[in-house]
Amino acid sequence: xxGTAAELPGVRxxxxxxxxxxxxxxxxxxxxxxxxxxxxxxxRSRTLLLGPSGSGKSTFLSLLCGILAPAEGRIEILxxxxxxxxxxxxxxxxxxxxxxxxxxxxxxPYGSVIDNVVLPLSFAPQRRKRVAESGxxxxxxxxxxxxxxxxxxxxxxxxxxxxxVGQQQRVAAAxxxxxxxxLIVADEPTSALDRDRQAAFLxxxxxxxxxxxxxxxxxxxxxxxxxxxxxxxxxxxxxxxTGGRPQ
Amino acid sequence: xxxxQLALKSxxxxxxxxxxxxxxxxxxxxxxxxxxxxxxxxxASFADTLSGTDLIVGARxxxxxxxxxxxxxxxxxxxxxxxxxxxxxxxxxxxxxSIPLSLGDSHRGFRVLGTTPDYFxxxxxxxxxxxxxxxxKPFSDLFDAVLGADVARSLxxxxxxxxxxxxxxxxxxxxxxxxxxxxxxxxxxxxxxxxDRTIHVSLEAIEAIHVDWQSGGRVPGxxxxxxxxxxxxxxxxxxxxxxxxxxxxxxxxxxxxxINEYRKEPLSAILPGAALQELWELMGTxxxxxxxxxxxxVATALLGMVTMILTTLNERRREMAILRSVGAGPRTILGLLxxxxxxxxxxxxxxxxxxxxxxxxxxxxxxxxxxxxxLAIDPPSLTELSMLGAIFLAGILAxxxxxxxxxxxxxxxxxxxxx
Numbered sequence: 001x002x003g004t005a006a007e008l009p010g011v012r013x014x015x016x017x018x019x020x021x022x023x024x025x026x027x028x029x030x031x032x033x034x035x036x037x038x039x040x041x042x043x044r045s046r047t048l049l050l051g052p053s054g055s056g057k058s059t060f061l062s063l064l065c066g067i068l069a070p071a072e073g074r075i076e077i078l079x080x081x082x083x084x085x086x087x088x089x090x091x092x093x094x095x096x097x098x099x100x101x102x103x104x105x106x107x108x109p110y111g112s113v114i115d116n117v118v119l120p121l122s123f124a125p126q127r128r129k130r131v132a133e134s135g136x137x138x139x140x141x142x143x144x145x146x147x148x149x150x151x152x153x154x155x156x157x158x159x160x161x162x163x164x165v166g167q168q169q170r171v172a173a174a175x176x177x178x179x180x181x182x183l184i185v186a187d188e189p190t191s192a193l194d195r196d197r198q199a200a201f202l203x204x205x206x207x208x209x210x211x212x213x214x215x216x217x218x219x220x221x222x223x224x225x226x227x228x229x230x231x232x233x234x235x236x237x238x239x240x241x242t243g244g245r246p247q
Numbered sequence: 248x249x250x251x252q253l254a255l256k257s258x259x260x261x262x263x264x265x266x267x268x269x270x271x272x273x274x275x276x277x278x279x280x281x282x283x284x285x286x287x288x289x290x291a292s293f294a295d296t297l298s299g300t301d302l303i304v305g306a307r308x309x310x311x312x313x314x315x316x317x318x319x320x321x322x323x324x325x326x327x328x329x330x331x332x333x334x335x336x337x338x339x340x341x342x343x344x345s346i347p348l349s350l351g352d353s354h355r356g357f358r359v360l361g362t363t364p365d366y367f368x369x370x371x372x373x374x375x376x377x378x379x380x381x382x383x384k385p386f387s388d389l390f391d392a393v394l395g396a397d398v399a400r401s402l403x404x405x406x407x408x409x410x411x412x413x414x415x416x417x418x419x420x421x422x423x424x425x426x427x428x429x430x431x432x433x434x435x436x437x438x439x440x441x442x443d444r445t446i447h448v449s450l451e452a453i454e455a456i457h458v459d460w461q462s463g464g465r466v467p468g469x470x471x472x473x474x475x476x477x478x479x480x481x482x483x484x485x486x487x488x489x490x491x492x493x494x495x496x497x498x499x500x501x502x503x504x505x506i507n508e509y510r511k512e513p514l515s516a517i518l519p520g521a522a523l524q525e526l527w528e529l530m531g532t533x534x535x536x537x538x539x540x541x542x543x544x545v546a547t548a549l550l551g552m553v554t555m556i557l558t559t560l561n562e563r564r565r566e567m568a569i570l571r572s573v574g575a576g577p578r579t580i581l582g583l584l585x586x587x588x589x590x591x592x593x594x595x596x597x598x599x600x601x602x603x604x605x606x607x608x609x610x611x612x613x614x615x616x617x618x619x620x621x622l623a624i625d626p627p628s629l630t631e632l633s634m635l636g637a638i639f640l641a642g643i644l645a646x647x648x649x650x651x652x653x654x655x656x657x658x659x660x661x662x663x664x665x666x
Contacts, residue, residue, distance in 0.1 A: 058663050062661045062662065062663070067571065068661060088578065091571075091574050091575065091579075094572075094574045095573060095575075096574070100662065102569075102572070102662075106569065107569070108569060109260070110256045110257050111253050111256055115252070115253060115256070119250075119253070119569075119573050120574060123575060
C-alpha cells in the first residue's frame, strides 16, 4: 500500500491521510463531479482547509470520513484504503479512527452531557479499550470536559439543552477526542462562537488533540486563524468540481 | 449499549406522544382480547342455557323459532299443543319425564311461565347446575309465583309481595288479571339464563286466571272470583311447549321422528343442543363483525404509531447525522427505528392484557349479574397469545415504513446536518 502512495508527488510515508486520483459523482446526478488529484495530511499536524461553503466542502469531508465512496481513486487513512471497504466497514473505520466536530447542533438533545461524550465508544471497541485503561468512560469524559474548560457541575448535567453554544462545542470536542482517535475532522467548529471565544476554543482543541496524539484538519472560510495552524490549504487548490452543486 | 439507552431517552423525550401511542395500542389490544373473551364466554354461556333436556316439543315451526320462544321467551308460539297430544307424548315409553310450558302472559315486561313444580328440579344450566331458590320456596298454592333473579331485583320484589299479571306481552298492559293477584312465594338464584327474567306460576294458575276469559278478553258478566276458581277443575286445554327428558339418549332421534310425524297435530321436536348451535351460527356474522372491528382498531393504533414516528423523522435528521458521524451505519439507524416501533408495540401488548385483566377483575361480578355472562379469568390462551404475537409482528412490520425511510434519509444525508 505504502508503495503506491509514495510514488505520488507530495505524499510521504509518515502521512496519516493520503488521497490520490479521487473522482466522485453523485449517483443519478452525472452533471456534478468532484476530483482530488493528490492530498495528504502529515501525522499529528494541524491543517486548516480554507474554502467557502458550496465549494464541494461537504462532499470532500464526507469522502474523507467514509460516508461517501468515490467512483475512482484511493483514500488511505492509516494505510487503509477506505474507498475499497464496504460501507459498513467504512462506518466502523470512522467510529474507530475519526472524531468529528460540526459547526453546531452537535449534541443529542435528550442525552446527558456524558452520554453525548461517550457516544462514539459504542461503535469503537479500540477507543473503548483505551478509555477503559485510563479509568473508564465517565472519568475520561469528565477529564476531557474539564480540560476543555467546562465546569464540572455542567459536565455532570443531565441535559445538554441548557448549555450555551460555546459549551456545546466543548462537549462536541470532547466527544471527538475521547478514546484518542487518530484523526479529528472539524467542520467550521468555531463559526457559531464569538470572535474572542473562537481563539480560546481553538487553543483548547489543539492542546487536547496534541495530548491525544491526534491529527487535526479543520475546514473554515475564516482566514483569521491561519497562523495558528501548521499548514493552510485552499480547498479550490485541492478539489476541483464541475457542474452544479449537490443539493 | 448507550445507543439503545439513548433510543429510550429519545423516546422519553417525546413521552407524551409515546405514551398516547402506547395507550392506543394497549387499549386496542385490550379490546381485541376482550372481544375474544366475550365471544368465547358468550358462546359457552349460551350453549349452557339449557342442559339435561333431550327434546323440546312445540307446535310445528323452525327449530330456532321454537327455541326462541320456549327457552329464550322471545317471540310468540305459532300455535299451541293440545293437552291431549302432550299427554300422549308424555306417556310414551321412551319418555322419563316431561315438563309442560305455558306462555302468553306477562308482568311489567317480564314473561310469565306456567309450568309444574318439576321444572325447578329438571331444569339444568351451565353443565348440570340445578335452579336454586334463594328466598322462599317453589310454588305450592294456586296463586304462588316464583320469580327469576332479574325480575325480583329490577322490580324490587320480596317474598310475600303481591303481583298482578297482565294479559299479553306488552310492558304496559291495560288488560290485567287484577281480580286474581299472585303472591311471591320464592325467588330463584341468578343463573345467567332466561330463567332470570321469568315469572313462574303453576300451570293451573294460568288456567285459573283465564277461566272467565275468551279469545283474549274478559267475557262480560261472567266473573269468577279467586275463591270460586279454586273450586273448579283447572285442567289446561293447551300448552305452548314441553321439555322432554328421555330414559335413554339413544331413543332421542326415534322419539323426535315420532313427534315430527305425529298425525293428530302438526308438532315439532328439536334437540336443544343442536338448536342452540344453529341459533349461535345465526349470530356468527355479528361475532365475525365484532372481531373484524377490533382488528381494525388495532390496525388504526399501529397506523397512529407509524404516523407518530414518521412525523418525528424530519426533526430527528440531526440526531441521525450525529449518530452517523460517530460511526453508526444506516443499518443502526434502521435498527433504532425498528426497535422504537417494537418497544412501543411491546409496551402496548403487555399493558393491554394487564388492563383487560384489571377490567375483568373489577367488572366480572357486574357482567355476570347484568348479562349472566360468565367470563373466565384464565391465563392467556394459545389463541390469545398468538394474537399478541401477531400484533407484535404487525407493529414491527408497520415500523419498517419509517425505519426504511430513515435508512434512506441517513444514506442521503450522511453526516450533513440539514435543519
